[in-house]
Amino acid sequence: MKHFDYLCVGSISEALEIKHQHGTDAVFLAGGTDILLLAKKGIISPRLVISLRNIEELRGIRQTENKLVIGSGTTLRTLEKSKLIADCFPALHDAVSRMASVQIRNVATLGGNIINASPGADCAAPLLIYRAMVTLVNRQGKERSVPLKRFFTGFKRIDLKPDEIVKEFIIEIPPTGAGSAYLKLMKRQAMDLAHVGVGVYLSFGDNGHCEQALIGLATVAPTPIRAEPAEKYLQGRVIDQDSLSAAAEIAVGSISPIDDFRGRAWHKTEIVKTYIRRAGMLALSRSEN
Numbered sequence: 001m002k003h004f005d006y007l008c009v010g011s012i013s014e015a016l017e018i019k020h021q022h023g024t025d026a027v028f029l030a031g032g033t034d035i036l037l038l039a040k041k042g043i044i045s046p047r048l049v050i051s052l053r054n055i056e057e058l059r060g061i062r063q064t065e066n067k068l069v070i071g072s073g074t075t076l077r078t079l080e081k082s083k084l085i086a087d088c089f090p091a092l093h094d095a096v097s098r099m100a101s102v103q104i105r106n107v108a109t110l111g112g113n114i115i116n117a118s119p120g121a122d123c124a125a126p127l128l129i130y131r132a133m134v135t136l137v138n139r140q141g142k143e144r145s146v147p148l149k150r151f152f153t154g155f156k157r158i159d160l161k162p163d164e165i166v167k168e169f170i171i172e173i174p175p176t177g178a179g180s181a182y183l184k185l186m187k188r189q190a191m192d193l194a195h196v197g198v199g200v201y202l203s204f205g206d207n208g209h210c211e212q213a214l215i216g217l218a219t220v221a222p223t224p225i226r227a228e229p230a231e232k233y234l235q236g237r238v239i240d241q242d243s244l245s246a247a248a249e250i251a252v253g254s255i256s257p258i259d260d261f262r263g264r265a266w267h268k269t270e271i272v273k274t275y276i277r278r279a280g281m282l283a284l285s286r287s288e289n
């Protein structure tokens with residue numbers, strides 16, 4: 001790994017000011033579990049690494065009325081141990097508790113996982129089905145908010161300007177009775193990236209029919225995506241194995257998997273179908289329907 005200077009800053013404004021002064025020579029580090037690998041492999045050669053780890057305002061989970069605000073520097077382990085996440089956002093809990101190892105989860109952050117913008121980022125599908133909003137702050141202190149769905153703009157590309165930092169993610173607390181789940185296919189039982197990741201969220205009306213269905217998919221397109229035609233199909237229907245199987249057939253029209261180290265495209269397509277049904281049934285079992 002090439003030599004670089006390392007600077008730990010204490011506030012968002014300081015981080016953005018120093019980044020501005022050094023331009024493309026500087027990069028941010030949250031947990032470092034993605035960026036340091038890139039530096040080690042020589043894919044990037046920063047002269048300055050600005051650590052965000054001491055910025056209090058980037059960390060933690062807080063509830064405001066019906067919303068949850070998660071700081072981008074919140075570690076995966078903090079999310080995993082949060083009762084609020086386990087109770088209200090089980091798909092996110094499913095995802096973080098199966099990522100990497102406890103040691104990695106102790107330092108790796110939610111923001112780092114999303115900003116790294118891997119098509120297979122495990123937190124992406126859960127945040128997509130909870131319709132997360134991303135809050136960005138610029139050097140002038142101005143904030144803007146982008147739906148996560150639009151934050152991913154292409155393969156490994158995100159809507160983040162050079163003078164911006166990702167501050168937090170905001171998700172609405174689901175209505176009582178809703179259910180959600182995230183399933184991930186790995187070759188090994190632990191310490192493996194998703195070969196396919198599927199998140200399903202379901203809420204129900206008084207008649208027991210599906211009011212809202214949201215489906216998030218990882219590793220089957222250049223970015224994490226929502227399977228919107230399949231979601232529309234499920235709305236107003238009774239959720240069971242048959243309706244979920246039919247939705248899964250529709251969902252594969254939204255995906256564009258490729259053959260890669262994670263597996264063959266045809267296999268990923270089959271897994272998407274199976275996992276939409278299974279994640280849907282798990283979400284149903286976790287709902288009060």
Ligand SMILES: Cc1cc2nc3c(=O)[nH]c(=O)nc-3n(C[C@H](O)[C@H](O)[C@H](O)COP(=O)(O)OP(=O)(O)OC[C@H]3O[C@@H](n4cnc5c(N)ncnc54)[C@H](O)[C@@H]3O)c2cc1C
Nearest residue numbers: 028030031032033034035099100108109112113115122166
């Ligand atoms: C052994 C191992 C196992 C892993 N297993 C998994 C897995 O199962 N699933 C999975 O999805 N990933 C996995 N990963 C990848 C990685 O751990 C996660 O993506 C992690 O969440 C990244 O977070 P981080 O804080 O370490 O990011 P960092 O490496 O610190 O940063 C990632 C990117 O985000 C930028 N960044 C960070 N914070 C901000 C901010 N606030 N504003 C602007 N830019 C910012 C950085 O500049 C960098 O470009 C694994 C990695 C390792 C090494």
